[in-house]
Amino acid sequence: MAAANGNWAIILGGSRGLGLATARKLAKAGFSIFIVHRDRRADMEEVELAFESIRSPGVRLESRNVDALKTAVRQEIVSELKAITIAEGGSIGVLVHSIAKGSLKPMIDPGDQGLNQQDFMITLDAMAVSLYDWTKEVFDAGLASKDMRIISFTSEGNQKAIPNYAAVSAAKAALEAITRNIALEFAPLGVKANCIQAGVTDTWSFNQIPGSEMIRKSALRRNPNKRLTTPEDIANVAYLLCLPEAAWITGTVIKADGGESLL
Numbered sequence: 491m492a493a494a495n496g497n498w499a500i501i502l503g504g505s506r507g508l509g510l511a512t513a514r515k516l517a518k519a520g521f522s523i524f525i526v527h528r529d530r531r532a533d534m535e536e537v538e539l540a541f542e543s544i545r546s547p548g549v550r551l552e553s554r555n556v557d558a559l560k561t562a563v564r565q566e567i568v569s570e571l572k573a574i575t576i577a578e579g580g581s582i583g584v585l586v587h588s589i590a591k592g593s594l595k596p597m598i599d600p601g602d603q604g605l606n607q608q609d610f611m612i613t614l615d616a617m618a619v620s621l622y623d624w625t626k627e628v629f630d631a632g633l634a635s636k637d638m639r640i641i642s643f644t645s646e647g648n649q650k651a652i653p654n655y656a657a658v659s660a661a662k663a664a665l666e667a668i669t670r671n672i673a674l675e676f677a678p679l680g681v682k683a684n685c686i687q688a689g690v691t692d693t694w695s696f697n698q699i700p701g702s703e704m705i706r707k708s709a710l711r712r713n714p715n716k717r718l719t720t721p722e723d724i725a726n727v728a729y730l731l732c733l734p735e736a737a738w739i740t741g742t743v744i745k746a747d748g749g750e751s752l753l
Contacts, residue, residue, distance in 0.1 A: 498571065499584035501525045502558050502624060505537045507693035508643050509588030511721035512728045513551075514544050516584060519729060522550040524571060526558045528591075558589060559620055568627045581635040582628050584732055587642035587665075590695040591616035592658040610657050617661035622668050629679065639732045640683040642669060643724065644743060646751055648687065654700045666743055673741030682740040686727050689719035689747025715748040723748070 499516045503509040504525035513523050523544065529537050534555065545551050556563045575581055593609035621642055628634050647655050648662040666685050673683040690709035696702055709718055727746040730736055745751060 497578075497580040498522045498524060498575065498582050499586065500571070500582060500624070500628070501586045501588065502620070503527060503588035503590060504553075504586070505529050505540065507588065507590070507695055508688065508691065508721050508724050509586060510540055511725035512586050512588065512641075515722075515725035515729045516586075516732065517544045517546075517549045517551065519732070520548075521584065522580070523552070524567070525551065525553040526563075526567060527553065527555055528557055529555055558624070559591070559616055561623075564624060564627050568631045568633065572631050572633055575633055582633045583635045583638060585624060585628060585638070585640045586728065587621045587624070587640075589616050589620060592661060594654050594658065594699055596654050596700075597656055605656055610660060613657040613661045614664055617658065618664035618668055621665060622672065625672055625676070625681075625683075629676070634679065634681070636680040637734075637737065638679075638681050639736075640669070640672060640681060641728050641731055642685050644685045644687045646687065646689075646747075648743070652699075652705070669743075670741045677740070682731070682737060684731055684739060684741070685743045686724055686731075687743050687745045687747065687751075688724045689713065689745075689750040691719045691721060691724065693721060709750055712753040713748050713750040714752065717748070719747055719750070 499521040501509050501513045501523060504513045505527035513525055517523050541551055541553055554567060558564065592613035593605060595605040595609060597605050625640060642665055644662045644666055647659040648666060652659065669683050669685050672681065690705055699705065706718065710716060724746055727744065731739060
C-alpha cells in the first residue's frame with residue numbers, strides 16, 4: 491500500500507543519487523514512479539539498468555530523458571500523467587525535487603571565468619524556482635491528491651559559506667523559502683511541503699564540487715557516527731515524510747545527517 495494518498499510519485503532528477511534512491515524506496519512502498527531526468531546518451535545504459543532494478547510485478551515506472559526546466563516539457567509530461575490518472579483513477583501523491591544543475595565557480599578568478607549573474611540565475615531557476623513551477627503545473631492540471639507531499643533536498647550550504655558554492659548556496663536558501671511558502675499557501679489544498687537537509691553524501695553531484703575530497707574528510711571528522719550520509723539514508727527520511735503519520739509536518743527543513751552538523 492502506498493505511503494500517502496495518491497498512487498503516483500514524480501521524481502525530478504531521479505536517475506542517480508538521492509532522487510534514484512528515493513524512487514527505489516517509494517516504489518517499494520507501492521507508488522508508481524515517473525522519473526524525469528537529464529542524462530547523456532553515453533550514460534543511458536547505466537541509467538536504464540538502474541531503472542530496471544526498480545521495476546517489479548505491480549510496480550510501474552515511466553521515465554523521460556528530457557529537460558525538466560523547459561515549460562513545454564513540463565506541460566507535456568503533466569498532460570501525459572493526466573491521461574494516465576484519468577484512465578486509472580489515480581492522482582499524484584508525491585513530488586520529489588532532486589534537480590542538481592548549478593554553477594560551481596569561484597567568485598574571483600584570475601582567468602575571468604568566475605561566477606557571473608547568468609550563473610546565479612540558471613542555478614536559482616534549476617535548483618529552486620522549478621520546484622514551484624512543477625507544483626503549480628500539477629495543481630493547475632487537477633492531478634494532486636488531497637494529501638500530497640512535496641519533498642526537496644537542501645544542504646548545509648544553505649547557511650554555511652563554502653568555496654565555489656555561492657550560486658548553489660543561494661539556490662538552496664531560495665528553495666527553502668519557496669518550500670515554506672508552498673506549505674503555507676497550498677495548505678488549504680492538503681499539501682505538506684518539506685526540505686531534507688542531507689549530510690555530505692558521496693554522489694555524482696557532490697563529486698563535481700571543487701574541493702569535494704576536503705569536504706568529505708571534514709564531514710567524516712565531524713560526524714559522530716564516523717561515516718558519510720548515504721542516498722538510502724535520505725530516501726528513508728523521504729519515505730517517512732510520505733506516511734500518514736507525518737501529515738502534521740510541513741514547512742520545515744529536516745536535518746538527516748547523522749549528527750554531522752552538530753560540530
